[in-house]
């Protein structure tokens with residue numbers, strides 16, 4: 001995979017305000033409910049290891065933290081904590097299975113496409129900033145016929161840093177051909193809220209994803225329970241109040 005050179009956050013603070021704003025979306029737990037296919041991949045690993053499967057609802061809270069975290073937790077819970085070398089093999093097995101079944105059970109959250117339509121019609125570029133790998137993210141979005149909607153799809157391995165590091169989010173905005181001014185990050189975990197804060201853009205937290213705890217809700221600029229509750233006017237209000245409060 002080609003690696004895009006590191007970028008400096010400082011450049012964005014002086015970027016011209018004429019660049020279009022970007023609606024940046026997290027992927028797992030925000031645009032797509034990926035937990036069912038992630039759980040199936042985890043259960044494939046557990047089954048091969050002779051362990052019983054875990055229920056989807058037990059996997060869901062860990063689904064936003066990547067394969068390693070899910071595997072580590074499930075094997076520890078089953079009383080079989082993994083040594084590092086074995087962990088590497090399990091991650092490979094997990095990812096092989098997941099790649100082949102990436103959109104078998106996963107579904108877009110209700111209202112996702114309508115929100116993309118609204119934001120685009122209001123002059124926003126669309127982008128994805130996810131801690132999934134770039135290739136898996138592109139594959140997942142292609143499966144839903146959505147890859148072409150995004151001006152940039154940037155994964156955990158696109159830059160030299162990943163969320164919550166602002167380099168990942170700022171790089172996504174730059175790759176989308178947009179500017180920081182007026183842009184917004186829409187996500188489901190603390191990682192997304194912290195990345196937005198560090199990049200100096202407002203965060204919108206969806207509470208239907210994987211890890212919207214109370215502290216994360218308090219840290220987000222806006223919490224929504226449905227994509228229907230979000231539009232460009234709401235994002236403009238968040239951006240304006242950020243500018244006014246300095």
Ligand SMILES: O=C(O)COP(=O)(O)O
Nearest residue numbers: 027028065066130131132
């Ligand atoms: O795969 C992960 O680690 C989380 O992915 P996300 O950033 O799209 O929520």
Ligand SMILES: [Mg+2]
Nearest residue numbers: 026028029064
């Ligand atoms: Mg997420």
